Amino acid sequence: MLLGFAAFGWADEPITNWLTNPEGPLARTIRSNFYFSMAAFLPFLLLSEVLLVYAIFRFKAKPGGQAATFHENLRLEILWTVIPALTLAITAIPTYKTMRAMEVPPKSDLVVAVIGHQFFWEYRYPKYGVQFAEEAMVVPAGKVITLNLSSVDVVHSWWVPAFGVKQDANPGRITHAWFQADNPGRYKGQCAELCGKLHAKMYIDVRVVTPEEFEQWILEKKGIAPPDGTMENQ
Amino acid sequence: MSDRPKGIVHWLTTTDHKDIGILYLVTSLFMAVFGGSFAGLLRAQLSAANLKVLNPDLYNQFLSMHGTVMIFFVIIPALAGFGNYFVPLLVGARDMAFPKLNALSYWLVIPAAGLMFGSFFVQGGAAQAGWTGYVPLASRQFSGTAGVDMWILGLHLVGLSSILGAINFLVTIINMRAPGMGYFKMPLFVWTWFVNATLILFATPVLAGALTMALTDRAFGTGFFRPSEGGDPLLWQHLFWFYSHPAVYIMVLPGMGIVSHILPAFSSKKIFGYKGIVYATAAIGVIGFMVWAHHMFTSGIDPRLRAFFAFMTMVIAVPTGVKIFSWLATIWGGQIRFSVAMKFALGFIALFVMGGISGLTLAVVPFDVQVHDSYYVVAHLHYVLFGGSVMALLAGVFFWFPKMSGRILDEKLGNVIFWLIFLGMNITFLPMHWLGIVGMARRIYTYRPEFEFWNQVASFGYILLFAGGMLLLYNMFKTLRKGERAADDPWGAYPLQRTLDWSVSSPPPVENFAKIPEIV
Numbered sequence: 001m002l003l004g005f006a007a008f009g010w011a012d013e014p015i016t017n018w019l020t021n022p023e024g025p026l027a028r029t030i031r032s033n034f035y036f037s038m039a040a041f042l043p044f045l046l047l048s049e050v051l052l053v054y055a056i057f058r059f060k061a062k063p064g065g066q067a068a069t070f071h072e073n074l075r076l077e078i079l080w081t082v083i084p085a086l087t088l089a090i091t092a093i094p095t096y097k098t099m100r101a102m103e104v105p106p107k108s109d110l111v112v113a114v115i116g117h118q119f120f121w122e123y124r125y126p127k128y129g130v131q132f133a134e135e136a137m138v139v140p141a142g143k144v145i146t147l148n149l150s151s152v153d154v155v156h157s158w159w160v161p162a163f164g165v166k167q168d169a170n171p172g173r174i175t176h177a178w179f180q181a182d183n184p185g186r187y188k189g190q191c192a193e194l195c196g197k198l199h200a201k202m203y204i205d206v207r208v209v210t211p212e213e214f215e216q217w218i219l220e221k222k223g224i225a226p227p228d229g230t231m232e233n234q
Numbered sequence: 235m236s237d238r239p240k241g242i243v244h245w246l247t248t249t250d251h252k253d254i255g256i257l258y259l260v261t262s263l264f265m266a267v268f269g270g271s272f273a274g275l276l277r278a279q280l281s282a283a284n285l286k287v288l289n290p291d292l293y294n295q296f297l298s299m300h301g302t303v304m305i306f307f308v309i310i311p312a313l314a315g316f317g318n319y320f321v322p323l324l325v326g327a328r329d330m331a332f333p334k335l336n337a338l339s340y341w342l343v344i345p346a347a348g349l350m351f352g353s354f355f356v357q358g359g360a361a362q363a364g365w366t367g368y369v370p371l372a373s374r375q376f377s378g379t380a381g382v383d384m385w386i387l388g389l390h391l392v393g394l395s396s397i398l399g400a401i402n403f404l405v406t407i408i409n410m411r412a413p414g415m416g417y418f419k420m421p422l423f424v425w426t427w428f429v430n431a432t433l434i435l436f437a438t439p440v441l442a443g444a445l446t447m448a449l450t451d452r453a454f455g456t457g458f459f460r461p462s463e464g465g466d467p468l469l470w471q472h473l474f475w476f477y478s479h480p481a482v483y484i485m486v487l488p489g490m491g492i493v494s495h496i497l498p499a500f501s502s503k504k505i506f507g508y509k510g511i512v513y514a515t516a517a518i519g520v521i522g523f524m525v526w527a528h529h530m531f532t533s534g535i536d537p538r539l540r541a542f543f544a545f546m547t548m549v550i551a552v553p554t555g556v557k558i559f560s561w562l563a564t565i566w567g568g569q570i571r572f573s574v575a576m577k578f579a580l581g582f583i584a585l586f587v588m589g590g591i592s593g594l595t596l597a598v599v600p601f602d603v604q605v606h607d608s609y610y611v612v613a614h615l616h617y618v619l620f621g622g623s624v625m626a627l628l629a630g631v632f633f634w635f636p637k638m639s640g641r642i643l644d645e646k647l648g649n650v651i652f653w654l655i656f657l658g659m660n661i662t663f664l665p666m667h668w669l670g671i672v673g674m675a676r677r678i679y680t681y682r683p684e685f686e687f688w689n690q691v692a693s694f695g696y697i698l699l700f701a702g703g704m705l706l707l708y709n710m711f712k713t714l715r716k717g718e719r720a721a722d723d724p725w726g727a728y729p730l731q732r733t734l735d736w737s738v739s740s741p742p743p744v745e746n747f748a749k750i751p752e753i754v
Contacts, residue, residue, distance in 0.1 A: 015672045015684050018604055030600040037598045044555070045591040051562050052583055059501070061569035067502035068567030077510050080559040081552060088548040091598065096541060098600040103537045118376075149534075154371040155467060157532060157607060161673035166603050168533045170468065171370060172461020175534030188682070192532075192607040192675045194364045196371060197290045200678035 016187055017161035023187065023208075024180040026101060027164035033098040040091045044084065102164075105178035109143035116149070116156030116169035116191070119198040130221045136205035139181065140214035146178045154196060160189035160206055168193055181208040238744075249333035250744065254340050255319025256638065261343060262312035263707070268351070269303035270703055272296040274696060277662075281693035283683045293679035294362035295381070299350065301365030302385065305485065306392045307347055309623045313488040314339075314399055316630050317427045319638060321403060323735045324421045326412025326753065328745040331405035339399040346391035353384035361385035364677060366478070367448065369459040369470045374452040383452060386445050393438045393445070400434035403427055412734075414753035418512070421733045422505065425512050426491030429519040433480045433487075436523070441477035444470060468533055475526035483522040485619060486586075487515060489626025490557060493579045496633050497561055499727035500576035501568025507560040514553035514560075521550040531599050532606045540599050547597035554590050558583065573725065574648030578629035581656045585621025589614060592667065607677075610670025616663045628655065628706070635713070636720030640740045643717065647709045651702050658698025665691050 018027040019034070113124040114137075122133035139145045149158055149169040159166040163179035181187065191202035209217065239247060248254065275296050279287040288296065322330055330336045353360040358379025363372035372382050407428045411420070420428070447458040448470065457463020459470045498505045505511065527535060527543040561583055570576065592614040596602045605611060636642045665688035670676075674685045681689065720740040722728075728736035738746060 017672045019671055030604060033598065034595075034601045034604075037595060037601065041591050041594055045587060048558055048562065048587045049584060051566075052580065052587075055562065055565045056570065056580060059565060059568050059570045061502070061571045065569045067569040069503070070567070071504040071506050071508070071564075072510075073507075073563070076563070077507055077556070077560075081556055084555045085549075085552050088551065088594075092545060092548060095544065095598050095600065099537065099540060099544075102600060102603070154376055155368055155533075159607075159673075159675065161604065164600075164604060166532050166606060170534060172466065173468070173534060189673070190675050190678075194294075194368070194371065194607075194677040196376060197294065197362070199294075200290065200675075200680050 015161075018164040021162065022164065023162040024164075024182050026179055027162065029098050029101050030164040033094050036094050037091050040087050044087075102177075105146050105176075106144050106180075108146040108178070110139065110145050112137065112139070112145060112147055114147050114149045114158050114169060116151035116153070116158070116195070118153050118196050119191070119202040121156075121158070121202075121204060125218070128218050128222065130218060132221070136186070136207045138207045138209060138214065138217050140211040141184050141208050142180065142182050143211065144178060144180050147176065149175045149177065155193050156195050156202070157192035158189070158204060159192040160187050160204055162187045162189075163206075166192055181206075184208050184210055184213075249329075249337045251318050251322045251330045251333065251336060252638070252742065252746075254336050255315045255317070257340050258311045258315030258318060258343075261340075261347075262308050262315060263710075265303055265307040265311070265347065266703070267707075269300055269308050270700065272300040272303065274700060276300060277693040277696040279679060280681070280689050282690065283686045284680050288679065290679045291359065291362065294364075294677075295354065295360040297677055298361045298364050298367075298385075299354075302350060302361075302389075304619070305365060305481070306389065307343070307350070309485045309619065309627070310392070310396065310481075311343060312627050313430075313485070313623075314396075316423075316492065316627075316634065317399075317403060317430075317488060320634065320735055321406060321424055321427050322410070323738070323742060323746055324424050324733055325407060325410060325415060326734050326747060326751045327406060327410035328747060328750075330402050331410055332402050335398055336402050339395045339402065342391050342395035342398075346388040346395070349384040349388035349391070353381045353388075356380045356384065366474060367470075368474075369448065369451070369467050372448065373459065374455075383449070386449050386452075390442060390445055393442050396434050397438050397442075400431040400438070403431035404435065407431070412751050412753050418509065419753055421491075422494035422508070422511060422515075423488065423491035426487040426494075426515055429515050430484055430487045433484050433519050433522065437477045437480040437484070440473055444473035444477070447473075468530070468535070471530050471533060472527070475529045476523075479526040479529065480519075480522045482618065483518055485623045486626075487518065489582070489623045489630075490515070492626050492630040492633070493561065493582050495727075495731070495733065496575050496579040496629050497564045498568075499633075499725055499731055500571045500573055500579075501565045502571075502730060503564060503568040504730065505560070506563035506566075507556070510556055511560050514556040517553040518550060521546060521553070525550055528597060528602070531602045544597050544599045544602075548594065551590065551594045551597070558587055558590070573632065574643070574645050574652055575629050575632035575725075577649070577652045577656075578625050578632060581652065582622065582625040582629060585617055585625055585656075585659065589617030589621050592617060605670045607675060608670030609666040609674045609676055612676050613663045613666035613670065616659075616666075620659055620663070625655075625659075628652075631706075633725070634735070635710070636724045637735055637740050637742070639714060639717075640720050641713050641717035642720050642724055643713045644709050647705060647712075651705045651709065654698045654702030654705065658695045658700075658702055661695030662692045662699060663695070 018030050022028045022031050115122040120134045123137045124131040149167050151169040151171045156169045165177050165179045167175050167177035187206040189204035279285055358381055361381040450456040451458050457465040459465045459467050524546045528547045632643055669688050722739050723736040
C-alpha cells in the first residue's frame with residue numbers, strides 16, 4: 001500500500017521524511033521499527049481481507065444450497081486470540097527499544113531551546129548566547145542536537161519529518177527531543193498542533209551545515225546580535 | 235389508542251420508544267447533511283494548494299464543527315436512535331424503562347444543536363479550536379468570543395442527554411427482558427448497547443467535569459488549565475481523552491452489534507462465537523478506559539506512561555480481532571444473499587479491519603510520533619468512524635428501515651449508493667495515509683504544493699460520497715411515498731435468528747407486544 005503511493009504524486013521537489021529518506025540514526029531506527037511492525041501487522045490485514053473476499057465469492061447463495069450449521073469452535077477461538085496476542089508481544093520488544101532511543105539521547109553536542117509563538121518559532125543557543133526568530137534553525141551535520149521545547153502562548157508541536165522528530169511545545173513546561181542529521185541541506189517541517197488562525201503557515205525550516213560553516217554562522221550571528229546577558233540557560 | 239394526538243403535536247409530546255428512536259434518526263440524518271456539507275467546504279478549500287475558498291478563520295470553524303457535529307450530533311444520536319427503537323423490541327419489552335426521561339434525552343439534543351449552529355452567527359463565529367478544544371487555544375485569552383462558550387454548553391447538553399439515555403438503556407436491559415431471556419440469550423445488538431451504556435455512564439461525567447473546568451477558567455478566571463495559576467494544559471488533554479477515547483468505542487460498539495445481526499441473517503447461519511463476541515465486547519469496554527493517553531504520545535508525558543499506554547493499545551486489538559474473525563467465520567460456509575444491508579455490513583468489515591490495523595500501528599510509539607496530528611490520523615479515524623460506525627449505521631438503515639416504516643428501501647438504488655459510498659470513502663481517505671507519512675499536518679487550511687496531487691484525489695472522492703448521501707435521502711423519500719410494502723420478516727431472518735424484532739408487524743404496533751413473549 002505504502003510503496004504503491006511512493007511511485008506517484010510527487011511534485012517537482014522531493015519530500016523529505018523518515019520513511020523515504022530518513023536523516024540520521026534516530027530516523028533510521030524509527031523506520032526499521034516501522035518495517036518490523038508492518039511485517040507483523042500486515043499479514044493480519046491481508047489475511048482478513050483475503051478471507052473476506054474469498055468468502056464473498058465462494059459462499060454466494062445458490063438455489064437449493066444448504067448453509068453450514070457450525071457456530072462455535074473453541075480451539076479456533078483460542079487460536080485467534082493467542083496468535084495476535086503473541087504477535088503483539090513480539091512487536092512490543094523492538095518498539096520499546098526504539099522508544100528508549102528516542103527518549104534517551106546520546107551525549108549532546110548542542111542544546112537548542114525551541115520556543116513556539118503564534119505563529120513562528122524562536123530558537124536560542126544558550127552555549128553561544130545566540131537567539132533569533134522567524135528564520136531557519138541552523139545546526140551542524142553529524143552532531144547530536146538536543147532540543148528543549150516550550151511555548152509562550154498555546155500548544156505547538158515542532159515537527160521535522162526527515163529527522164523523525166515531533167514534540168509538543170507546551171506553555172509552562174519544558175519538553176525534550178533530539179536528532180542528528182548527517183547530510184547538509186534544508187529540511188522542512190511545520191507546526192503539528194492546531195495553534196490558531198495561521199497554524200497552517202507556521203513552517204519550520206532547518207538548515208544543516210558542516211561544523212565549520214556552523215562555527216562561521218555563529219560568529220556572524222554574534223556579530224549581528226551580540227548576547228545581551230539576559231539569556232536563560234536551560 | 236384513538237386519543238393519541240396527531241401530526242406535529244404527537245411528535246412533540248411522544249414518549250413512545252419507537253417514535254423517539256425515529257426522532258433521533260431523523261435528527262441525525264438532518265445533522266449529517268450539515269456535517270457532510272462542512273466536510274465538503276473543507277475538501278473544496280483543500281482541492282488545490284493556496285486556494286481561497288474559505289479564509290483561515292472560517293476554515294477552522296468548519297473544521298471544528300465538522301468533527302463536533304459528526305461525533306455528537308450524527309453518529310452518537312443515530313446509534314441512540316437504533317438503540318431506542320430496537321433494544322426494547324429485542325428484549326421483549328413494551329417501551330424503555332423511563333419513557334419520559336427518554337423523551338427528555340432526545341429533546342436535550344435540540345437546544346444543544348441550537349447552541350452549536352447558533353455559534354456561527356455570534357461575533358467571532360463558532361469555536362475554532364478543533365473538536366478537541368485544546369487549551370490554551372480554547373481559553374478566553376486565545377478564543378475570547380462566545381463561540382467556545384456555546385460549544386462547551388452545547389456539549390454539556392448532549393453529554394447530559396447521553397448520560398440520561400445510558401441510565402435508561404441499562405435499566406431497560408437489566409429489568410425489562412422478557413421471561414426466559416437470560417443475559418446470554420440477549421441479541422448482540424442489546425449486548426453492545428449494554429456495554430455501550432456502561433461506557434457512557436462512566437466516561438461522559440468526566441467530560442462534563444472537564445468542560446465545567448474549561449468554562450469556569452473562561453468565565454471566572456479559575457486556573458485549572460493555566461500554568462500561571464498552577465494549572466496545566468495537559469490536564470485538559472488527559473480528561474478530554476479519558477472521555478473521548480471510550481467515545482470511539484461508544485461510536486462503534488453498537489454498530490458492531492448491528493453488523494452481528496445482519497451477517498448471520500443474510501448468510502442463513504447463526505452468529506459464530508456468540509459468547510466470544512460478548513466477552514470481546516466487554517473486554518473492549520474495560521480496556522477502552524486504559525488507552526486514552528495514546529492520543530498524547532507527543533505531548534511530553536512521562537515515558538513510562540507512553541510504555542503503558544502503548545501496551546494497552548496493543549492489548550485492545552486482541553478482542554477486536556476476535557470479533558473480526560468471528561464475523562468471518564459467521565459468513566464462512568453460509569448461503570450469502572447480497573442485499574444492500576449485507577453489502578454495507580461486509581463493507582464495514584473490509585474498512586474496519588483497515589482502521590483497526592492502522593490504529594494498531596499508532597500503538598507503535600515511534601511511528602505514532604511521526605504521524606501524530608498528521609493526515610495519517612485523519613485517515614485512520616475516518617476508517618474507524620466512517621468505515622466502521624457509518625457503514626454499520628447504513629447497514630442498519632437498509633436492514634431495519636422496513637421494520638420501522640413498513641416499506642423496503644429500493645435495493646437497486648441502494649446498490650448504487652453502496653458502491654458510491656464504498657469507493658468514495660476509499661478514494662477520499664486511503665491517500666491520506668500517505669499524505670500524513672510524508673509530512674502533511676492535519677487541520678491546516680492550506681498546504682505546500684508537493685501535497686497537491688493526493689489532496690485532489692481526496693477531494694474527488696468526496697464528490698462520490700456526496701452523491702451517495704444525496705441518493706440515500708432520495709431513496710428514503712421515494713420509498714416512504716411509494717416503496718414496496720414490507721412483510722413482518724422481509725429478510726427471512728426470524729426462523730433461524732429468533733430475534734423478536736422480526737416476530738412483530740412492520741412497523742410494530744404501539745407497545746410492541748400484546749402479550750409479552752416467553753423466550754425458550
